[in-house]
Amino acid sequence: MRINLHVWRQPNTEAKGHIQLYTLDDVSPDMSFLEMLDVLNEQLIQKGDDPVAFESDCREGICGTCGMVIDGIPHGKQSGATVCQLHMRKFKDGDDIYVEPYRHTVFPVIKDLFVDRSAYDRIIQAGGYVSANVGSAPDANANPIPKGIADLAMDAAQCIGCGACAAACPNGSAMLFVAAKVSHFNLLPQGQPEKATRARAMVKRMEDEGFGGCSNYYECEAACPKNISVRFIAKLNRDYLYAAFKEGV
Amino acid sequence: MILDSKVPSGPLEKKWSQFKADMKPVNPANKRKFKVLVVGTGLAGGAAAATLAELGYNVEAFTYHDSPRRAHSIAAQGGINAAKNYQNDGDSIWRLFYDTIKGGDFRSREANVYRLAEVSANIIDQSTAMGVPFAREYGGYLSNRSFGGALVSRTFYARGQTGQQLLLGVYAALSRQIEAKKVKMHNRKEMMDVVVVDGRAVGIVVRDLLTNKLESHYGDAVILATGGYASVFYLSTNALYCNVTASYRAYKRGAAFANPCYTQIHPTCIPQSGDHQSKLTLMSESLRNDGRIWVPKKAGDKRNPADIPEEERDYYLERMYPSYGNLSPRDISSRAAKRVCDEGRGVNATGKAVYLDFSDAINRLGQKVIADRYGNLFDMYENIIGVNPYKNPMMIYPAAHYAMGGLWVDYNLMSSIPGLFVLGEANFSDHGANRLGASALMQGLADGYFVIPNTINAYFGKGKPQTIPTDHPEFKKVEVEVQERITKLLNVNGKQSPTQLHKKLGAIMWEYVGMARNREGLKKAIGLIQELREEFWHDLKIVGPDSYLNPVIEKASRVADFMEFAEILAYDALMREESCGAHFREEYQTEEGEAKRNDKDYSYVAAWEFQGVGKEPILHKEDLKFEFVHLGERSYK
Ligand code: FES
Numbered sequence: 001m002r003i004n005l006h007v008w009r010q011p012n013t014e015a016k017g018h019i020q021l022y023t024l025d026d027v028s029p030d031m032s033f034l035e036m037l038d039v040l041n042e043q044l045i046q047k048g049d050d051p052v053a054f055e056s057d058c059r060e061g062i063c064g065t066c067g068m069v070i071d072g073i074p075h076g077k078q079s080g081a082t083v084c085q086l087h088m089r090k091f092k093d094g095d096d097i098y099v100e101p102y103r104h105t106v107f108p109v110i111k112d113l114f115v116d117r118s119a120y121d122r123i124i125q126a127g128g129y130v131s132a133n134v135g136s137a138p139d140a141n142a143n144p145i146p147k148g149i150a151d152l153a154m155d156a157a158q159c160i161g162c163g164a165c166a167a168a169c170p171n172g173s174a175m176l177f178v179a180a181k182v183s184h185f186n187l188l189p190q191g192q193p194e195k196a197t198r199a200r201a202m203v204k205r206m207e208d209e210g211f212g213g214c215s216n217y218y219e220c221e222a223a224c225p226k227n228i229s230v231r232f233i234a235k236l237n238r239d240y241l242y243a244a245f246k247e248g249v
Numbered sequence: 250m251i252l253d254s255k256v257p258s259g260p261l262e263k264k265w266s267q268f269k270a271d272m273k274p275v276n277p278a279n280k281r282k283f284k285v286l287v288v289g290t291g292l293a294g295g296a297a298a299a300t301l302a303e304l305g306y307n308v309e310a311f312t313y314h315d316s317p318r319r320a321h322s323i324a325a326q327g328g329i330n331a332a333k334n335y336q337n338d339g340d341s342i343w344r345l346f347y348d349t350i351k352g353g354d355f356r357s358r359e360a361n362v363y364r365l366a367e368v369s370a371n372i373i374d375q376s377t378a379m380g381v382p383f384a385r386e387y388g389g390y391l392s393n394r395s396f397g398g399a400l401v402s403r404t405f406y407a408r409g410q411t412g413q414q415l416l417l418g419v420y421a422a423l424s425r426q427i428e429a430k431k432v433k434m435h436n437r438k439e440m441m442d443v444v445v446v447d448g449r450a451v452g453i454v455v456r457d458l459l460t461n462k463l464e465s466h467y468g469d470a471v472i473l474a475t476g477g478y479a480s481v482f483y484l485s486t487n488a489l490y491c492n493v494t495a496s497y498r499a500y501k502r503g504a505a506f507a508n509p510c511y512t513q514i515h516p517t518c519i520p521q522s523g524d525h526q527s528k529l530t531l532m533s534e535s536l537r538n539d540g541r542i543w544v545p546k547k548a549g550d551k552r553n554p555a556d557i558p559e560e561e562r563d564y565y566l567e568r569m570y571p572s573y574g575n576l577s578p579r580d581i582s583s584r585a586a587k588r589v590c591d592e593g594r595g596v597n598a599t600g601k602a603v604y605l606d607f608s609d610a611i612n613r614l615g616q617k618v619i620a621d622r623y624g625n626l627f628d629m630y631e632n633i634i635g636v637n638p639y640k641n642p643m644m645i646y647p648a649a650h651y652a653m654g655g656l657w658v659d660y661n662l663m664s665s666i667p668g669l670f671v672l673g674e675a676n677f678s679d680h681g682a683n684r685l686g687a688s689a690l691m692q693g694l695a696d697g698y699f700v701i702p703n704t705i706n707a708y709f710g711k712g713k714p715q716t717i718p719t720d721h722p723e724f725k726k727v728e729v730e731v732q733e734r735i736t737k738l739l740n741v742n743g744k745q746s747p748t749q750l751h752k753k754l755g756a757i758m759w760e761y762v763g764m765a766r767n768r769e770g771l772k773k774a775i776g777l778i779q780e781l782r783e784e785f786w787h788d789l790k791i792v793g794p795d796s797y798l799n800p801v802i803e804k805a806s807r808v809a810d811f812m813e814f815a816e817i818l819a820y821d822a823l824m825r826e827e828s829c830g831a832h833f834r835e836e837y838q839t840e841e842g843e844a845k846r847n848d849k850d851y852s853y854v855a856a857w858e859f860q861g862v863g864k865e866p867i868l869h870k871e872d873l874k875f876e877f878v879h880l881g882e883r884s885y886k
């Protein structure tokens with residue numbers, strides 16, 4: 001099939017970007033979206049042009065390295081999938097496709113579709129862990145955990161840190177990302193000792209990084225390639241209130 | 250070069266505790282004076298960096314990713330083995346040790362493997378304490394599943410995302426140390442070389458992938474945890490950035506490279522769909538717990554699978570290996586798939602696939618149970634192939650997956666360059682000629698959480714190494730050499746992209762150095778690799794800037810190293826005139842087509858010493874002494 005690709009080109013962070021049109025013939029429906037971009041890039045290299053810079057690594061939807069906006073939606077219109085899992089059979093012959101980087105002030109464009117998502121790392125650094133040094137652990141079966149709780153924690157823990165939630169949010173909030181990590185730990189008995197400090201520290205770091213607040217648009221849930229539920233945001237709000245109560249503020 | 254394994258004497262089950270008892274620990278107050286560089290932040294490297302920082306060492310960690318959370322360990326699906334015996338099915342440290350030695354076809358070092366089995370239980374305890382959400386039963390206790398090559402149920406898992414959850418556990422621990430300023434994290438920096446002064450590794454040269462500038466870093470010890478080299482086959486289950494550069498550059502600086510020919514071909518991957526294919530996706534072999542593998546009995550049978558009656562199907566693994574059946578080890582399952590496809594019984598348009606059928610399990614247990622166990626894998630399959638695997642059997646085919654070979658290390662995980670340690674998939678240490686499923690996560694975490702903190706302590710206990718400033722002439726010299734190589738890449742001005750050339754290399758490797766090898770083919774491969782390397786250096790084309798982010802340069806630099814490394818792999822395969830584990834030489838097979846090992850002549854680790862590009866490296870042998878196990882036939886019948 002034939003595809004008209006409108007791709008955001010921006011040589012570096014300071015430069016002004018623009019949309020460039022590329023037409024690709026012979027796109028196979030079995031190709032993944034990124035393989036289609038690979039084909040484009042090989043053609044650009046042959047012509048001596050700078051290929052489109054984009055990030056991807058595992059190409060199976062688990063590492064969170066890929067991420068771009070396709071026709072206005074982070075990771076594209078296929079729900080519950082990363083862009084590396086999107087296949088060309090979801091498009092039609094003759095389609096116009098718009099490909100842009102995440103648009104978010106906290107995720108500056110490095111080049112083309114390549115953005116800097118290091119703010120997510122810094123949010124985790126603020127408290128996204130259980131402080132258990134190696135060597136200090138009791139037997140793993142010493143503390144049984146109800147299956148339902150463990151499963152729910154696992155639902156939250158599936159987040160791949162791709163940045164789509166903040167990129168999709170009209171407020172530019174990273175609340176779903178923070179909620180997923182806080183819930184993962186705060187649901188489990190292991191996470192209880194740091195429950196209050198974790199919620200506060202991570203939300204504060206999110207705000208300090210310049211992300212907006214949540215006002216329940218739920219665009220994040222729709223864009224999340226791992227289908228992480230906004231109910232975790234409600235849980236985060238409860239934990240946050242609990243923290244405020246504990247600290248008497 | 251003398252290869253001293255430094256295995257402590259004494260009974261097998263006492264060696265590790267004796268080692269720890271004998272070492273002279275570093276005074277806690279002095280630990281921060283020791284600087285450790287950790288390259289790679291996957292399971293092994295991330296765990297090492299976090300744990301060494303907890304102990305008080307001054308750690309700097311490096312990754313070429315934008316974040317340590319992206320490392321390829323994240324893609325491991327099925328699980329992690331541990332000798333917990335929670336199922337009361339007779340598991341023990343000894344049994345896990347023996348299964349691993351046997352799985353590796355008796356080509357690994359007893360003492361290392363025993364230590365791995367010994368610390369396996371601690372990994373589960375530690376990960377659970379850190380909040381890794383392993384699967385649980387209704388009673389709240391941890392759940393287990395079975396994996397290939399074992400008759401006990403000892404694999405812990407977190408849905409089909411065990412690697413992800415364990416890596417995120419490591420990433421969390423590392424993040425805590427970064428916040429505490431105990432680890433200095435360098436993202437988007439790729440190691441380009443090791444610096445050796447007076448025979449000791451004293452640091453590394455890295456390339457900043459955003460600015461393309463080189464930097465030198467000093468370390469009292471350098472740890473490489475940079476993963477495996479399966480991407481030498483171009484198409485593999487490895488992530489796109491995976492490469493051999495760090496290990497290979499260390500090899501060029503004098504570190505011995507051990508058993509490069511032991512490369513695992515994973516039996517359950519999604520088959521290739523076309524020439525555009527950039528990687529192959531693995532389907533966890535845990536699927537083989539409930540899926541049955543078959544092909545039509547008749548060659549060329551192109552009927553719809555549902556139309557092929559039961560008696561015209563060949564469940565060939567169940568037929569050939571009745572006691573392990575669909576759970577036979579990876580190398581055996583892969584070769585069996587190749588054999589039935591070579592007989593013309595393969596399915597799919599390409600004839601290069603076999604069925605993995607869940608209909609019996611769905612009838613027996615219901616779709617809900619199967620969806621609970623493998624839901625995300627089924628979704629992934631449907632996404633890629635566009636076929637619903639609850640209704641139609643999956644199609645699978647083997648693909649390059651894991652490197653058992655790697656840099657040679659002694660019992661301390663130290664390479665043949667003093668001060669240079671190698672962890673996880675990057676070393677050769679624990680899996681012999683073949684790795685069992687769910688053992689890679691175990692080894693990465695064992696090395697990072699439990700082994701290196703002790704062995705580095707023993708190393709530093711001998712005294713603080715002399716600090717070498719990064720303006721030392723050797724650092725400068727290595728920087729110049731690295732820069733010259735990049736400039737050389739930029740100046741070829743040919744016609745082919747790095748990816749095109751990488752594909753060509755992969756085709757040679759898969760054809761002659763893949764699942765089945767023979768003398769003629771390997772000799773031919775060596776010639777073809779040498780020719781292709783010439784072609785690379787005469788016809789490479791690089792575009793884009795050289796002073797700002799440029800993925801084309803990154804790729805070219807990695808492919809350049811694969812072009813050299815591939816030859817060592819072929820030499821190793823040619824030298825090893827036996828079949829063992831994943832290394833199958835067609836000349837050495839039994840009448841039934843099984844691998845024929847030769848313990849008399851080849852019971853050794855082959856460690857290669859660099860002699861120059863295009864020159865045959867020198868072979869050093871570390872004899873494998875089996876004091877505690879009897880070298881049995883590796884039968885899964
Ligand atoms: S490349 Fe890993 S999630 Fe897409």
